[in-house]
Every structure is written in structure tokens, then in C-alpha cells.
Amino acid sequence: MMEFSRLKLTSLFPSREPDVQKEPTSGFKFGKRSRREMKGVHPTLIAVTTRALEISDVDFGVTAGLRTLEEQKRLVALGRSQTMKSKHLPQEDGWSHAIDLLAYDNGKVTWEISMYAAIADAMKQACIEQNVSARWGAAWHQQTIGMWKGPMEELMNQYVDIRRSQGRTPFIDGPHFELT
Secondary structure (H helix, E strand, O other): OOOOOOOOOOOOOOOOOOOOOOOOOOOOOOOOHHHHHOOOOOOHHHHHHHHHHHHHOOEEEEEEEOOHHHHHHHHOOOOOOOEEEEOOOOOOOEEEEEEEEEEEEOEEOOOHHHHHHHHHHHHHHHHHHHHOOOOEOOOOOOOOOOHOOOHHHHHHHHHHHHHOOOOOOOOOOOHHHHHH
């Protein structure tokens, strides 16, 4: 398994303050398409995602935020989504509570899951810093990623082990993050 550098974190509740707040170092910025895809996404999730990009070791963009009911029906029919109760749909407050990200490796799109685990590490750190509860689509069993004490890759592996022990196929959606 690939090793990632980790930040030391304190207990997440009640203060949810990290020992070290990582300074923006990536130099990554969202492009026009990503900014367009964030329209209709809850401002809290936009803030977390923006912070994550600032501190991420992996460049990423946004490929999906708010979806219409028709778009969601099509994705379910294609097998790209498993529910009509998606948090990409407008929630009671009118905002999408989900976002899908796309990793770049030296400017090229990659689907390598380790890259998404690294993005998840940055999303986790951003959630802790901003006291936000969110879930990652490669670890559905963990309601709040900020509560996980280890690397996100380990959390994903735990999810896979749990599903297999239940005789169920894991649904790994590495690009997906949602507010909880």
C-alpha cells in the first residue's frame, strides 16, 4: 500500500481543533468548470472543498454538484448512482449537499484510488479545521470522516473488509463527498 504523510490530530470533539493547521501550500486553484459545477452546492461544502484544495498534495477539480431529478434518474439507470435519495439533489434547504471530485496527476485525469485517498485526507483535514461533518464515498460506513484517526486509505480498506465480511460488494465512489 502507498504511504502518505499525515498530520497529527487531536481529539475531534468537542473542540475539533487540529494540532497543526496546515498552511496553504499546494498552489492549486479551481478552474472555470469546477467553479461552475459548484453552483448550487451548499456553501459549507464549497468552503471545505476549497480549503482541501489549498492543502492537498493532489490537484483536483469538481465534476458534479447539484443535479436535477432527471439527471439523477439517468445516472441510476446507467448504474453510476445507486439511489434516488442522492445528496446531489436539492435538499430541504435548496442546496446540494454532495460534490464529486476529479484527481489530476501532472495535469492528466487519473482514477487511481490512492490519489482519491490523498484527496480524502485533505478533505478530512478541512472538515476538522472548519468543524464540518462529511462522509466519503469510499467509506460509506463512517458518518463523519473527521472522527477517523488514521489515513483515509485505511478507512476505505476497513469499509471494503466490512462489506466483504457481510457477503456484499463494496460500492467505492472515491470522488464523492457529502455533508452529514
